[in-house]
Amino acid sequence: MASASTPPGTPEGNELVARRFPEEVATEGNIDAIDEICTEDVADHSPLGETKGREELKEDIRGLREAFSDFSATVEDVVSNDDLVAMHVTLRGTHDGEFMGTEATGKTFEVGNMVFSRIENGLIAERWVQPDMLGMLDQLGIVEKPEM
Numbered sequence: 001m002a003s004a005s006t007p008p009g010t011p012e013g014n015e016l017v018a019r020r021f022p023e024e025v026a027t028e029g030n031i032d033a034i035d036e037i038c039t040e041d042v043a044d045h046s047p048l049g050e051t052k053g054r055e056e057l058k059e060d061i062r063g064l065r066e067a068f069s070d071f072s073a074t075v076e077d078v079v080s081n082d083d084l085v086a087m088h089v090t091l092r093g094t095h096d097g098e099f100m101g102t103e104a105t106g107k108t109f110e111v112g113n114m115v116f117s118r119i120e121n122g123l124i125a126e127r128w129v130q131p132d133m134l135g136m137l138d139q140l141g142i143v144e145k146p147e148m
Helices: 011-027 031-037 054-067 133-139
Strands: 038-046 049-052 072-081 084-094 108-120 123-131
Touching: 011 031, 011 054, 011 072, 011 084, 011 108, 011 123, 031 038, 031 054, 038 054, 049 054, 108 133
Parallel strands: 038 123
Antiparallel strands: 038 049, 072 084, 084 108, 108 123
């Protein structure tokens, strides 16, 4: 959570807690940190579906890390306003496990991702995650981008 000098509920404190998700949970694989940084009924909205609650969110992250064992999420930019934190994140990984019903391709990807986190009482209450899914699936050889 926020450091001793950065109180929770401030834009700076909200930014610190929001950053822990991509940096600590997604990149480092510390899935149990979800219990420390998210509300019990956290809602997560992404192109892969809607997730409600810590346990469902942990299961989703476990699945992602099984599909991409070297998965990383690098925070590039952050903007905080009141209880909302917006982040531009770069996602990377190697497809070495099943993902969206597709067996491992062994290919790598690097795509942009926009994450908006709503902070409530110093915890992530809701997240909206918008990765470049078309770019990712194209780089993994799962789909081809249509001709322009």
